[in-house]
Amino acid sequence: MKRKITFLLAIVFCILLTENGYAQVEYGVRVGAIRSNIYDVHVNSKPRYGYQFGAVGLIQLEESGILYLQPEIVFSAQGELGGYREDGSLVEQKQFLNFVNIPIFLKVFFSSAPNGFFAEAGPFIGFKIADNIERYAENLNYEYKSMDIGGALGIGYSFNRQFDLSFRYSRGFMDLVENDNRNSTNVTSIFTLGLVYVLDF
Numbered sequence: 001m002k003r004k005i006t007f008l009l010a011i012v013f014c015i016l017l018t019e020n021g022y023a024q025v026e027y028g029v030r031v032g033a034i035r036s037n038i039y040d041v042h043v044n045s046k047p048r049y050g051y052q053f054g055a056v057g058l059i060q061l062e063e064s065g066i067l068y069l070q071p072e073i074v075f076s077a078q079g080e081l082g083g084y085r086e087d088g089s090l091v092e093q094k095q096f097l098n099f100v101n102i103p104i105f106l107k108v109f110f111s112s113a114p115n116g117f118f119a120e121a122g123p124f125i126g127f128k129i130a131d132n133i134e135r136y137a138e139n140l141n142y143e144y145k146s147m148d149i150g151g152a153l154g155i156g157y158s159f160n161r162q163f164d165l166s167f168r169y170s171r172g173f174m175d176l177v178e179n180d181n182r183n184s185t186n187v188t189s190i191f192t193l194g195l196v197y198v199l200d201f
Contacts, residue, residue, distance in 0.1 A: 026058040032194030036078035040184035050077030065112045070105040093134035101126040120154045142180040148172045164196040
């Protein structure tokens with residue numbers, strides 16, 4: 001099932017990036033710093049500060065240059081720092097999850113000027129490709145799922161339509177953890193400060 005979803009997403013992404021619309025398709029790269037948590041896995045938890053990088057497509061949807069579709073493929077180092085009490089002190093544990101996330105944003109510029117603000121929103125699907133999990137007891141058998149689905153909102157500023165600085169909030173819709181002791185809904189929460197550079201060809 002996971003392979004089928006990945007294959008379908010790859011096809012959709014390629015179609016989007018080859019659709020001309022009103023203007024040529026532009027390509028770019030994205031880097032960012034992220035602050036992530038997973039709700040209600042541990043009584044004591046702290047955010048993980050990680051990073052993000054990947055590829056971006058920018059597809060113009062109408063003639064004025066205000067409305068775009070922006071699909072991305074990004075590597076995301078997320079998760080959290082779990083903790084437990086030992087002799088009155090808090091011991092931190094890595095709950096690090098590395099994902100490849102595929103968001104598709106609808107991007108709206110506030111004007112057609114080359115410099116200006118924009119807003120963006122859209123869904124994402126993520127696939128866990130690696131993890132680094134530290135456990136304080138052998139009887140803790142919770143497991144992190146291999147796929148996540150959610151949505152994201154963002155706002156940013158574009159410099160000459162080549163450098164985009166944005167702030168985003170992403171939240172998962174799925175319970176990301178199986179067999180957790182608290183039997184709660186554990187969703188991903190990520191704040192991202194990112195920079196996109198649109199390439200010149």
